[in-house]
Amino acid sequence: MVQVIFTRRRFTHEVLRATLGPMETPEEPRWLDEEERQAWFALASVLMRLPSALDAQLQRDAGISHFEYQVLAGLSEAPDRTLRMTKLAKFAESALPRLSQVVGRLEKRGWVRRTPDPTDGRYTLATLTGDGWAKVVQTAPGHVAAVRSLVFDPLTKAQARQLTDIGRRIMRTIDPDDRCLGGPN
Amino acid sequence: MVQVIFTRRRFTHEVLRATLGPMETPEEPRWLDEEERQAWFALASVLMRLPSALDAQLQRDAGISHFEYQVLAGLSEAPDRTLRMTKLAKFAESALPRLSQVVGRLEKRGWVRRTPDPTDGRYTLATLTGDGWAKVVQTAPGHVAAVRSLVFDPLTKAQARQLTDIGRRIMRTIDPDDRCLGGPN
DNA sequence: GAAAATCACTTGCACCATGAAGCAATCTGC
């Protein structure tokens, strides 16, 4: 899944106006006005195309998916380049099964090593190896450059600031409990 | 795939400063400054969580994925509720093989019908059935309500306008040839 | 007007994501 939606141009108005009679009228929803529709359309396009554009850059230049990069990056900035699987999953905003498989792949490639936590055998510690660190170091510049060129170069400084606020407001609505303001976890 | 990336907090600076010596120095990339990092972090969160939040609403309330909704919606606003597969694919920003399978599923559910174009046997016309139209009519309000509550309710009018401009600038960078400004196709 | 190229679409295959069940280590109630 993970895809995004439209509500394109005159669509929303027409659809319901046509055959709302026989249906249970859901108390006349508040449709999007023209400005909102344009904003939604612009946002939806970005939601669909920006992730794959960034993914493509990483895949092409480093042979890894964005999610894999994120896991490596998460470990690279952790103390001792080590994190428990659960923490890492939270960092990467992923479920455990997915992380488990990805870390398994990264382990096969020699970038990550798994060891049981000596203080509690239930935990698994994922550690970035030397090769993994080197991989991150060599991958990061290209990735940052892609983010810069696709996102920040076309925006003014003021717009980047606006974007911060906009993104945070939306995130607070989606998940108020999430530490998405750069706060610690 | 289709996932999004981070470049979290102090990460970008530290990573490279540490071991750039032995690598070929990629002419000292321009890192993100503090404001940019915060903006990127906010945007990345939205890119990861908003699509799945919207998908979840549709899946829960209507039993369809967002992509399926998009296909149905695209047909519902087309003349005669009919579109050629290629046009529909462009509308849904998807490749043809994916669309072909999804339309196959929608056809099995009775919402879409496929017929060869009488004027050119290569084309396939996808048509929304009566049931398909009803499905869209009953699904749209909840979906629009989700978009409104997750995106526009938390934003000011001015921010919504800013968002339009921001999104368009980013899209122009990703794909300058795309008609993503609401223009016709 | 027939061979070749092109076009629109479908199918097959490999990969990855998601959810349910499984397994092992630890904690809790008696």
Place this chain on the structure above:
DNA sequence: GCAGATTGCTTCATGGTGCAAGTGATTTTC
């Protein structure tokens, strides 16, 4: 201190995605 519940992680099965090859219809070329 031992059975049962809980926690953390892994594995398995299903289903969707994306790419490359395949099919059938139309246009082009000579």
